[in-house]
Structures are given as structure tokens and as C-alpha cells.
Amino acid sequence: MAQQPAPSPASAAAAQKTFDTGQIDQFLAPVALYPDALLSQILMASTYPSDVADAVAWSKANPKATGDAAVKQVGSQPWDPSVQSLVAFPEVLAQMGAHPDWVRNLGDAFLAQPDDVMASVQRLRAQAQKAGNLKTTEQQKVVVQQTQQTTVIQIEPTNPEVVYVPSYNPTVVYGTWAYPAYPPTYWPPPPGYYHPVATGLAAGLAFGTGVAIANSLWGGFDWGHNDVHIDVNRYNNINVHNRISGIGNVNWNHNAANRRGTPYRDAGTRQRFDNGVGGAQQRQAFRGHDAGQDANRQRAMQSFDKQTHGGAAASARRPGEAPIGANRPGGAGAGTRDGALANRGNRDAGNRVGANGAGTRRDSGATRSNAFSGVRSPDHAAVQQRGQNSMRNAGGGGQRFNAGGGRPGGGAAAHPVNRPVPSRGGGMRRR
Structure with missing residues (x-):
């Protein structure tokens, strides 16, 4: 008996489906009874969850914007056109905004298993029709096309320029649910839409206020091939900033960008x-990373280096490298061990210079690296010279105190300090 070859990884991945039938029916249950044109654009838009979230926020901020006028207002937004079209239906976006996990699941299922999604729509519509809850009304037209192999149920607006969004309870409208492990979720109408639809929910489908549109809905289904197509003429009439070429209907393709x-x-x-x-x-x-901004920041850093460190040597170092000599004694100007030793020899033995009886810390700019490393600091020799001149000018007028203990001989001489002598009546004794 000949041994069968092992399946390739690609065929094995194709055979292993991401979602089973019960899950897909659960995802489609809240929207399977929407008009074909609206449902097709919900499926397309669900593959762009981030764009949907932005459109939801825009719709909340513009609650009175509906129909073609709303779509034109977002024409310059960077969202996919399928998402832009949904701002014509604030009620739909409100539901999608309230259920972001559902949006993500629906889009993932549509991308991974489009044939199964199409089959689910038809299966659920057939169940609703069998239960007596899907029929032609003043708001919609239900068209059944029967062939030898399949039955296709289409839902169209009665008036092509006015679209009604149905509201229904999936646990009621589909009759007995076939997947107890994946019960359909009931979405009550979002706030602001209760009054026109509440009375009809118990009986099956209910409809709110119709949305007047001319070009906002440009999607549809090619049920014979399980494809979503685009009406080029309607699409270009509304998406004036992002037109496509073609005549009649063209197939939709997901845009990964x-x-x-x-x-x-x-x-x-x-x-x-x-x-x-x-x-x-x-x-x-x-996350908002911009390579162009990084390049601008790098050029700005190099320009700053040239101005503060003298040009080529500073600007030639690698990005992130500390300025030459910044972490060495003596600051940017020292940069060598000899410079450090020279500075060390110039410091007084007590490391401080007394002033008015209180010592002042040595020049930290010459020995500490910080955000201002490399900026010119006072010349240490000049500071020492000024101290010596001050001592000579003081002469012997008064007793000298060092910063360390206030007694002569404790270290290098410091500035002379004259202290007032307290009166004898105060009980104090002159030191």
C-alpha cells in the first residue's frame, strides 16, 4: 500500500479553520437581517477596527450628522471608505462602538473565512423567514432567488434612497437557536433610538427613522461567487477624495495599510x-513613531553640538555618546588626566574658601558632568588669584579663621573674618 504524502503546512493551515459554524452564526446574528448594501459595508468596515473606533468618536461628537452629508464631512479623514460610509448611520456606529470585541471578531471571520460568513448570512435569513419574522414591509423588500442547488435571500430597501435599519432580538427572530454553546447576543437599541422601535421588538423586526441616502451605500453582494462588490459610480460620487477606476461593479479587496x-x-x-x-x-x-521626526531631532542635536563644543569633533561622535571630556574632571575643556591633575593641584587643601564665616563649595562645574557640561566655566586660576589678592589686602587686621575649624593653623589660610566682641555683661567670653 502506497504511503500518502504528509500535507504541506499551507494546506494544513487552510484545513484548520479559525472559527466554527456556531461562532460565525453568533457573530452574524445581530446584523444578518440588515439590507444587503448596509451589511456588506459593515463587513468591510469591521476589518479596520481602529478606523471604526475613530468613526464612532466622530459620530458621538456630531450626533446630528447623518446620510450623505455626514459622509462628505469625513471625506478628508484617513479612514477606509467603508468606514466613512457608516457615519451616515449613527445608530449602527453606536452599536459597533459599544461592542468593539464583536467588531474585531466579525472582521477576523470575514477575512479568514468569507465563504463561511456568506453561508451564515443565508442560513440565518432562512431561519428568520421560516419563523415568520422576515418578510417584505414598507421599509424593506425581501427577494428570494431559487436555483437547483441554492436559495439566496436578498434584502433591499423599498425605496433605494431611504434605508431603514432594523432592530430585533436574535433570541426571538431566528426561532430555536441551534448552538447552545454560542447563544446570540441581544443588542437593545442604543440610547436615543428607543422610542421609534420599542413597540415592534416583541413581534420580530422593528424599524426606526429612515436614513436618506443617495451614494453612501455603494457595496453589495455577488451571492453566486460569495464576493463583496463595489458599485463604482455610486462610490466615486461620494468618495471624491479617493476615487477608483472601473465600470459597473468591481470586487472589494482588503487594504492592509x-x-x-x-x-x-x-x-x-x-x-x-x-x-x-x-x-x-x-x-x-x-504607536505614532515617525522616522522623519527622529531625523530632525538628530540634526538639531548635531547643530547644538557644533555651537557649544566647537564643531567637527563634537558633531562627529555617535548618537547618544557623551561630549568629549564631559565625564572627566575639568569639564569639556579638560578632557585629559593631566588637566585633572592640574585642577587638583590648584585647589586649596581645605577644599573650601571661607566667606563671611561660612565656607562655599568648590566650583562643581569643573568636576561634575550634567546637562550643561561643556559650557564655559570660570577659570580656576583666576579664582585662586582673587583669593590671594584678598588675603594680601586684609593684612594683619584681625585674626584669620579657616573654613575647617575656625582656628589658625588648621589648614590653608582663608579670608579674614572680623567678629563683633560681645559685652562683658552678656556672660560671653571672646574666643
């Missing part, structure tokens, strides 16, 4: 979309 650092869940999706975008470079871009 708009993923903005959100990692892909499975190895197969990473292999398809993460090449040249992922890795450390992608993570840095997501």
Missing part, C-alpha cells in the same frame, strides 16, 4: 495581508 497595527488573528490571514506592513515597523507606526 488601513489596518493601522491591529494584528491579524490567524496565520493564513497574516500571510495574505501582513507582508510588508506587519512586524516592528507596523507596530511603531501604530
